[in-house]
Amino acid sequence: xxxAKTTAKKRTQSLPxxxxxxxxxxxxxxxxxxxxxxxxxxxxxxxxxxxxxTKNRHLLGFDNPAKALLTTVKEAVDNSxxxxxxxxxxxxxxxxxxxxxxxxxxxxxxxxxxxxxxxQIPKIFAKLLYGSKFHRLxxxxxxxxxxxxxxxxxxxxxxxxxxxxxxxxxxxxxxxKIELRIDTKRNQPDIVTEKSVQWDKDxxxxxxxxxxxxxxxxxxxxxxYLEQTVVANPHLALTFTPPKGEMLSFPRVSHELPREAIEIxxxxxxxxxxxxxxxxxxxxxKSVKQVLCDDFSRVSPAIADxxxxxxxxxxxxxxxxxxxxxxxxxxxxxxxxxxxxxxxxCVVPIGESLLIEGLKRRFKAEFYISSTRPPSVYRGxxxxxxxxxxxxxxxxxxxxxxVMRFANRVPLQxxxxxxxxxxxxxxxxxxxxxxxQPKGALPxxxxxxxxxxxxxxxxxxxxxxxxVAHYDDLMREMRLAVQECGRKLGAxxxxxxxxxxEQKRLNIFQRYIPEVAIAMGSILSRPxxxxxxxxxxxxPGFVKLSETSAAADGALEAESAPEPAKKAAKKRGxxxxxxxxxxxxxxxxxxxxxxxxxxxxxxxxxx
Amino acid sequence: MAVxxxxxxxxxxxxxxxxxxxxxxxxxxxxLKAVSKGDTPSIAxxxxxxxxxxxxxxxxxxxxxxxxxxxxxxxxxxARKFMQTFLxxxxxxxxxxEGKTISIRQMFYMTKHTLKGTxxxxxxxxxxxxxxxEDLEVGIDALREELHxxxxxxxxxxxxxxxxxxxxxxxLAKMGRGGWGIPSICEDDSxxxxxxxxxxILLVEKQAIFHRLNEDRFWEKHKCIxxxxxxxxxxxxxxxxxxxxxxxxxxxxxxxxxxxxGLYIYSVLxxxxxxxxYESMRMAVPDxxxxxxxxFDYKKFGLTSAATIKLSKEDITRAExxxxxxxxxxxxxxxxxxxxxxxxxxxxxDALLTKSISFITEEYIPKKLADRDYLQ
Numbered sequence: 001x002x003x004a005k006t007t008a009k010k011r012t013q014s015l016p017x018x019x020x021x022x023x024x025x026x027x028x029x030x031x032x033x034x035x036x037x038x039x040x041x042x043x044x045x046x047x048x049x050x051x052x053x054t055k056n057r058h059l060l061g062f063d064n065p066a067k068a069l070l071t072t073v074k075e076a077v078d079n080s081x082x083x084x085x086x087x088x089x090x091x092x093x094x095x096x097x098x099x100x101x102x103x104x105x106x107x108x109x110x111x112x113x114x115x116x117x118x119x120q121i122p123k124i125f126a127k128l129l130y131g132s133k134f135h136r137l138x139x140x141x142x143x144x145x146x147x148x149x150x151x152x153x154x155x156x157x158x159x160x161x162x163x164x165x166x167x168x169x170x171x172x173x174x175x176x177k178i179e180l181r182i183d184t185k186r187n188q189p190d191i192v193t194e195k196s197v198q199w200d201k202d203x204x205x206x207x208x209x210x211x212x213x214x215x216x217x218x219x220x221x222x223x224x225y226l227e228q229t230v231v232a233n234p235h236l237a238l239t240f241t242p243p244k245g246e247m248l249s250f251p252r253v254s255h256e257l258p259r260e261a262i263e264i265x266x267x268x269x270x271x272x273x274x275x276x277x278x279x280x281x282x283x284x285x286k287s288v289k290q291v292l293c294d295d296f297s298r299v300s301p302a303i304a305d306x307x308x309x310x311x312x313x314x315x316x317x318x319x320x321x322x323x324x325x326x327x328x329x330x331x332x333x334x335x336x337x338x339x340x341x342x343x344x345x346c347v348v349p350i351g352e353s354l355l356i357e358g359l360k361r362r363f364k365a366e367f368y369i370s371s372t373r374p375p376s377v378y379r380g381x382x383x384x385x386x387x388x389x390x391x392x393x394x395x396x397x398x399x400x401x402x403v404m405r406f407a408n409r410v411p412l413q414x415x416x417x418x419x420x421x422x423x424x425x426x427x428x429x430x431x432x433x434x435x436x437q438p439k440g441a442l443p444x445x446x447x448x449x450x451x452x453x454x455x456x457x458x459x460x461x462x463x464x465x466x467x468v469a470h471y472d473d474l475m476r477e478m479r480l481a482v483q484e485c486g487r488k489l490g491a492x493x494x495x496x497x498x499x500x501x502e503q504k505r506l507n508i509f510q511r512y513i514p515e516v517a518i519a520m521g522s523i524l525s526r527p528x529x530x531x532x533x534x535x536x537x538x539x540p541g542f543v544k545l546s547e548t549s550a551a552a553d554g555a556l557e558a559e560s561a562p563e564p565a566k567k568a569a570k571k572r573g574x575x576x577x578x579x580x581x582x583x584x585x586x587x588x589x590x591x592x593x594x595x596x597x598x599x600x601x602x603x604x605x606x607x
Numbered sequence: 608m609a610v611x612x613x614x615x616x617x618x619x620x621x622x623x624x625x626x627x628x629x630x631x632x633x634x635x636x637x638x639l640k641a642v643s644k645g646d647t648p649s650i651a652x653x654x655x656x657x658x659x660x661x662x663x664x665x666x667x668x669x670x671x672x673x674x675x676x677x678x679x680x681x682x683x684x685x686a687r688k689f690m691q692t693f694l695x696x697x698x699x700x701x702x703x704x705e706g707k708t709i710s711i712r713q714m715f716y717m718t719k720h721t722l723k724g725t726x727x728x729x730x731x732x733x734x735x736x737x738x739x740x741e742d743l744e745v746g747i748d749a750l751r752e753e754l755h756x757x758x759x760x761x762x763x764x765x766x767x768x769x770x771x772x773x774x775x776x777x778x779l780a781k782m783g784r785g786g787w788g789i790p791s792i793c794e795d796d797s798x799x800x801x802x803x804x805x806x807x808i809l810l811v812e813k814q815a816i817f818h819r820l821n822e823d824r825f826w827e828k829h830k831c832i833x834x835x836x837x838x839x840x841x842x843x844x845x846x847x848x849x850x851x852x853x854x855x856x857x858x859x860x861x862x863x864x865x866x867x868x869g870l871y872i873y874s875v876l877x878x879x880x881x882x883x884x885y886e887s888m889r890m891a892v893p894d895x896x897x898x899x900x901x902x903f904d905y906k907k908f909g910l911t912s913a914a915t916i917k918l919s920k921e922d923i924t925r926a927e928x929x930x931x932x933x934x935x936x937x938x939x940x941x942x943x944x945x946x947x948x949x950x951x952x953x954x955x956x957d958a959l960l961t962k963s964i965s966f967i968t969e970e971y972i973p974k975k976l977a978d979r980d981y982l983q
Binding site for chain 2: 516541
């Protein structure tokens, strides 16, 4: 080893004639000094995040005009939703996109949120990496505090127009209209104009950004994003005015706000070494044990002792004094100690019934099912996976299933192939549930699948937040949830096939009864009506109609909407568009002989 | 038969008719009773399958077993047939009441119509209604003629016999070139044998051979009655044959092609068929003799390869099947079937013409008869 190393060194040294050992490695190949440390120091300065962004816009989802438009809408809507939920307000959001000139769009997103204090407006909208969400472990849509200001910056870079904000924080308070520019050098907001305005809203915020963009439809378009957002947010009322065509309206289907996510302390299994170092060094006057107990979730004094024992560090040791190997061992011990999973209260799933309500908003299907898994943990981060599935009805039967991926209620529209969520669907054997599935691909059939991952920290594969990383624990839970829905779908399809065959049997008997009655009547010299009635009366004993509708209990189970959703349905009367059709239950296709037959028709209107 | 023209007056039903009507009514009454109780109405029909026939070695006929199949209405596989059975039963009831008799083909037309609101017919074609008629016969234990039905007539007869058919005396020796068509119902109430001067009966499968023999006046020279079944024998021909066998008490010889189908035609005449096993008693002629063609005739008569046709796969399968039937278990039959399989060819009776046109009349049959070269 040693010899090998030295020979290698010799060889590299032999090439540059006057290389000195003390020089930095990269300079070795150069024959002459070009700059001194001092001259270089004059060029070394802080890089503004804004400047960084202008060069690396693709990292934040502004790689092309179409994606820039989507990202802008997305960041604004995500912020509105987060703000409304945090304030306890049922969100009403309006999205407008106007084409100002060829390739230039003006996007406006208006909400009924709590509004923003005037002094904060410039920083929130015109300073990158400024926000409330980065520093806490709490489930929210936004994570970084970079998105909306990046959108404003993109607009400014491409059109030169400032971002326009209107915000009002309460009744009787003034509304403020502020035009902002970002000073890209200093990453500081520049207020272009600010004035008090009258606003008929009690509170809320409106953001307007003009940008060079392209409006596209399809899976990655703005419309798809909004439609999916509506599925994952049943409590959201949304209107969307596209550049061309009519306004789309999605009335609220749930008047229940999602439970507020609770902020949690880091869990021992999920903490990074650097973070642990900070936590310890930030706690003077505290013992290691105290830090462990106070700053971590699920660490009792007994567990803290156990961690210290595992690490070979005294529990009474001054926290700031744990460095070097001790720190490494402590970190390792944290990862291996047996400790309760973090509290799931910090994770807020949509919920099985609301997920179905959400699906019903978008699809007129024949069967809906959902499954919310119990909370689980990956690397100390609690998470919940839930899956919703709509089948049949108006969904296209010849196409691959429509897969909608969500992370903390935010639709993921790009990179489906790279995403753990998609993989959980590819990996599932849909043939077992009665669907077609080409090898290693999506199932084919009239089906839409929603997979929602709710977590305090969603592990994305990149900062553009496009795909979920493949953690084993995540994958397992996703597969289980998908399989659970799949099984129920399979049961439904089998029950339906059975019901269809029962219907067929019924048809056969009904077809022949009159013939038999006429023949028998003629043989016995009796009117055929009585004979026919005798046969019809005996029918239920041989065609199991009531049982088949019971066999479809999967469907019935899924159909039963919870109380709040039903209330919501009643109140929907006021909304501009008629509410999407509830279940297709109330529209039996054709009358059938016998009440039993009707029952059958009701359960399976698609026949 | 005489009443067919008198449609206005209500015909007086015979005792047999009254009995048949009762059976039909009972069928309907029982079904109605069952359905009124919430049970599925059903008709018990003895199975007409190989598994439900047995060979009565004493009587040497095929008999129908007791295995019955319950034809239920509330069973999607049987509902249609159940309906059809009642349509036919009702049709027969009407025929009996009106004192008319029709062919099974007419019964098909009588009961065929389109079901309301569908594209489905009660019967799609006659091959669907014929078995239903047979089912009804078995189901209510009534003969076809008791149901006032008859099959399309088939078969010809000629020779030294005088019969009386429905009042007309017919000398079968004076039938010219065409021969007398065998009626589909040959019961003794309408068909009687008046005078017989024949010494045996010769039945040939093929009409063409029958005409060859008739042209050669074979029956005159050899003092016999000649018959052709025109393929598989119809009920009328079989019933007639049995009656001639019993009443005229003369031997009957059969000449069929040397192939599995020919053998089967002989077999049906001799001991009955699986499908009509319930009629064997009235139709089978157990002592009927198999004159030819035998697989061994090829050598015996010095026939050439011009007379042979290679056995097809179907022929071989069929021959193997027949070899397993209990009524072919006899050694001489096993030898005959084996001979056919060993030859690997079949021969049609017509092939005897390869020798000379009247070889069959002048040499083949007389020699076989003289040599008593037949199987029984």
